[in-house]
Amino acid sequence: MFTNIPRYVEREIEEIQKLTLPIMKKTRKYSFLAILIIPISIVNLLSLIFFTPWSREMFISTLIFAVVGALGFAFQKEVRYSAKEIHKVSIAYMKERVEKSRVLDRHRQRHYIELLSTHPTRILNTFQQFLEEENRQIGL
Secondary structure (H helix, E strand, C coil): CCCCCCHHHHHHHHHHHHHHHHHHHHHHHHHHHHHHHHHHHHHHHHHHHHHCCCCHHHHHHHHHHHHHHHHHHHHHHHHHHHHHHHHHHHHHHHHHHHHCCCCCCHHHHHHHHHHHHHCHHHHHHHHHHHHHHHHHHHHC
């Protein structure tokens, strides 16, 4: 699946993917819908407002496209929320995995948990370092 990644790291990443898969599926659907709905509603709203004479039908169409656009933006907001949820689930798994390590002592476990908590942009690197250290300890 991955290139140049040790098998034990790849297995852990696959476990994280299993946990986040349902959220990711929902996120993909919502993202796809938002990408389609938002531009269509904006273009139609602009064309109705600027190029169509005012009438009752225009008002109804404008209202419909405004509601559709709002729905698209709601999907987009849900995508952002789901991305945060995926991040939370991933970090929770990694912390739990570090805590369950029988190879590393408590001091090293706390060190990695602290790194996972304080450096959210480097969580994969930190988790990989933990797995590599754990694997080295097992090999000794």
